[in-house]
Amino acid sequence: MDSALIPKGVKRCPTWQFVLWIGAVSGVLLWGVVAMVLIYFKGLNQTNMNNAYGFALWIWADLAVIALGGGAFFTGFLRYLVGKDELKNIVNYAVLVGFCCYVSALMILGFDIGQPLRGWFIFWHANVHSMLTEVAFCLSAYLGVLTIEYIPLILENRQINKVPFFHHLAHNMHEIMAVFAATGAFLSFFHQGSLGGVPGVLFARPFGYRTGVFVWPWTFFLFTWSAAACGPCFTIFITKLTEKIVGKKLVKDNVIELLAKISGWMLTGYIIAKIIDTVYWATVTAPSKGFAFMDFYTNNPGSIYGIWILIAEIGICGVIPAAILITDRGRKSKTALWLAVLLAIIGVCLNRWVMVLQVLAVPVLSFESWFTYFPSWQEIATTILPVALGTIVVSLSYRYLPVFPQERELNPYEPAADDVLEPETQELAEAELKPAQA
Amino acid sequence: MFPFSFEWIWDAGHMVFMGGLWYALTIMGLGVTYCIIKAAVDASGENDGNHH
Numbered sequence: 001m002d003s004a005l006i007p008k009g010v011k012r013c014p015t016w017q018f019v020l021w022i023g024a025v026s027g028v029l030l031w032g033v034v035a036m037v038l039i040y041f042k043g044l045n046q047t048n049m050n051n052a053y054g055f056a057l058w059i060w061a062d063l064a065v066i067a068l069g070g071g072a073f074f075t076g077f078l079r080y081l082v083g084k085d086e087l088k089n090i091v092n093y094a095v096l097v098g099f100c101c102y103v104s105a106l107m108i109l110g111f112d113i114g115q116p117l118r119g120w121f122i123f124w125h126a127n128v129h130s131m132l133t134e135v136a137f138c139l140s141a142y143l144g145v146l147t148i149e150y151i152p153l154i155l156e157n158r159q160i161n162k163v164p165f166f167h168h169l170a171h172n173m174h175e176i177m178a179v180f181a182a183t184g185a186f187l188s189f190f191h192q193g194s195l196g197g198v199p200g201v202l203f204a205r206p207f208g209y210r211t212g213v214f215v216w217p218w219t220f221f222l223f224t225w226s227a228a229a230c231g232p233c234f235t236i237f238i239t240k241l242t243e244k245i246v247g248k249k250l251v252k253d254n255v256i257e258l259l260a261k262i263s264g265w266m267l268t269g270y271i272i273a274k275i276i277d278t279v280y281w282a283t284v285t286a287p288s289k290g291f292a293f294m295d296f297y298t299n300n301p302g303s304i305y306g307i308w309i310l311i312a313e314i315g316i317c318g319v320i321p322a323a324i325l326i327t328d329r330g331r332k333s334k335t336a337l338w339l340a341v342l343l344a345i346i347g348v349c350l351n352r353w354v355m356v357l358q359v360l361a362v363p364v365l366s367f368e369s370w371f372t373y374f375p376s377w378q379e380i381a382t383t384i385l386p387v388a389l390g391t392i393v394v395s396l397s398y399r400y401l402p403v404f405p406q407e408r409e410l411n412p413y414e415p416a417a418d419d420v421l422e423p424e425t426q427e428l429a430e431a432e433l434k435p436a437q438a
Numbered sequence: 439m440f441p442f443s444f445e446w447i448w449d450a451g452h453m454v455f456m457g458g459l460w461y462a463l464t465i466m467g468l469g470v471t472y473c474i475i476k477a478a479v480d481a482s483g484e485n486d487g488n489h490h
Contacts, residue, residue, distance in 0.1 A: 169477035
């Protein structure tokens with residue numbers, strides 16, 4: 001039914017199967033929309049946030065998707081500015097995944113600000129001394145960059161590309177993509193960093209507070225570094241997951257291995273820096289504020305914030321994936337690669353949870369006890385909503401857009417009868433036949 | 439955000455912060471405008487070519 005929209009030379013599942021899949025995901029989306037409507041009409045009393053947890057599940061989700069979406073800026077940086085040409089075969093998908101992540105982030109922020117109608121205040125009446133203002137500016141501008149990077153892919157749809165203006169527009173945008181990629185890298189560096197800077201400057205909360213250089217705490221650099229390291233892992237993970245779902249290979253191994261190798265070395269550097277930062281904070285910064293290291297990991301309800309969380313974040317989800325990804329053998333083993341990218345993703349999500357929520361949970365005054373929080377169903381549903389939306393956008397893009405340049409080569413396919421009968425295909429076939437006839 | 443907003447001050451903070459933002463937005467705007475104009479010119483040139 002929709003075969004005219006599907007890229008040439010590739011096979012897609014039957015329309016009924018696709019509609020069924022989109023319908024199932026739309027059910028989840030609808031659940032999120034119900035919660036979203038409740039929050040917009042009834043307000044933030046629909047959440048379990050309180051005076052201790054002004055930042056909660058939404059902000060964690062924001063920070064996590066922004067870190068995971070870092071694959072877009074870093075892959076674009078490697079492809080267009082460093083010149084890693086092989087990555088052209090995965091950069092489209094990295095942009096698509098990044099686009100979904102950043103749409104999710106801004107959507108969640110739209111819920112979180114409580115008064116969405118006043119969302120423009122942060123731009124118009126900007127507080128130039130606030131890291132969060134910088135985040136808002138760079139985040140919005142970077143979503144603009146990702147949209148610009150995504151548009152040529154849409155214009156390359158089989159039918160849209162027949163319109164000469166759109167065909168040339170897509171070509172021209174590709175031609176100067178390096179300019180947009182550089183702008184994206186600039187914006188990403190600052191907003192990823194500023195997100196890390198927020199807990200780092202909280203001198204009244206010694207769990208998050210860090211020393212640093214000039215106005216930037218070390219967490220500023222650690223956040224950017226971890227996003228550049230773990231973002232590509234998420235791109236690899238989603239690519240591999242897509243391959244599993246559609247049941248075919250979409251990107252050659254050498255491309256995945258190159259990205260995994262760069263990601264592995266970035267992760268190694270990050271983990272070394274993170275360990276040094278943690279040791280300095282535990283032995284110098286926190287004691288100077290009157291806290292012993294173990295104060296942050298003991299006497300909390302159910303030991304939810306025990307020392308295990310630090311071991312899990314840095315050791316299991318940091319050192320292990322880094323060790324796997326920097327070795328040739330680790331990258332070539334399917335199981336090890338899956339494990340490494342999954343651990344890296346969990347690690348960066350855990351880091352964001354610790355730096356946003358554990359910071360708020362730790363008591364800072366002697367008469368206080370640990371603050372606990374569990375999100376309401378509305379918070380959970382609205383956090384899952386963008387995931388469902390992203391799944392739909394990725395599914396539609398995969399079906400109708402030439403996202404994977406190597407797909408045709410990796411999956412030779414005999415075109416269907418209606419493809420062959422199209423006039424332009426016939427012309428092409430005739431043109432190809434001429435030399436042979438001669 | 440703009441010099442005509444009531445809270446605007448001509449200090450280093452505003453110039454660095456807003457300068458960075460407007461620099462990025464200008465590059466994006468000019469880049470997209472260039473692509474659109476060039477695509478229109480290329481497409482009209484192609485159409486003219488088809489007429490002859």
